[in-house]
Amino acid sequence: MIRVLSSSFLPVVLCLSLYAGETSELSRGQKVYVPAYSHIYSGANAKPFLLTVTLSIRNIDPNERIRVTRADYYETQGRLVKQFIDKPINMNPLGTTRFVVPEQSEAGGSGANFIVEWESDSTVNQPIVESIMIGTKSSQGVSFTSRGQAILPTGND
Numbered sequence: 542m543i544r545v546l547s548s549s550f551l552p553v554v555l556c557l558s559l560y561a562g563e564t565s566e567l568s569r570g571q572k573v574y575v576p577a578y579s580h581i582y583s584g585a586n587a588k589p590f591l592l593t594v595t596l597s598i599r600n601i602d603p604n605e606r607i608r609v610t611r612a613d614y615y616e617t618q619g620r621l622v623k624q625f626i627d628k629p630i631n632m633n634p635l636g637t638t639r640f641v642v643p644e645q646s647e648a649g650g651s652g653a654n655f656i657v658e659w660e661s662d663s664t665v666n667q668p669i670v671e672s673i674m675i676g677t678k679s680s681q682g683v684s685f686t687s688r689g690q691a692i693l694p695t696g697n698d
Contacts, residue, residue, distance in 0.1 A: 568667050570660035575689035577614070577672040579642060579649030590683060592676035594642040596625075596655050600632040602665040607632050610658045612640055617652030632668075644676055657689065667691070 575596060580589040596614075600607045609632060612625040625640040632638060642649060657670050670689035676682070 567664045569664055571691045572693040573657045573670045573689040574692045575655040575670055575672050576687040577653040577655055578651050578674050579653050590676055591644045592674040593644040595673045596640040597671050599637045599669040601669055603634050605663045605665045607659050607661045613656045615654050616648055617650035622648045
């Protein structure tokens with residue numbers, strides 16, 4: 542009976558609250574899909590509104606380092622546009638790294654995305670991986686974010 546109770550409480554122990562209503566499981570690594578938009582459309586003629594895209598990766602573990610091994614940018618049709626990492630980036634506890642796609646770059650489109658892979662030697666809080674889009678034109682400004690979604694676990698032996 543004690544074994545059954547112990548195993549049923551395990552998922553609760555392995556979850557930490559990020560913010561109201563969301564939890565993050567512990568992991569040793571992941572592949573994360575992050576929606577991005579290098580432009581959006583506006584007006585009756587669906588005119589492109591160009592945006593700067595920032596990919597932000599935040600190590601939210603207060604005690605352990607993580608390594609980012611991949612940050613690839615893809616365009617709407619799924620073709621690789623740019624690989625941002627040529628060697629792993631070690632991130633300290635509570636550290637953040639970012640990659641920027643400039644507003645002038647029309648590559649990507651409204652269906653652009655990033656694939657990010659990270660790993661750790663220890664079981665850690667899953668990092669927050671998100672894209673931030675911002676653009677200004679005349680007196681108009683647009684900004685919004687998209688949160689990444691884990692698509693494949695890695696390093697979870």
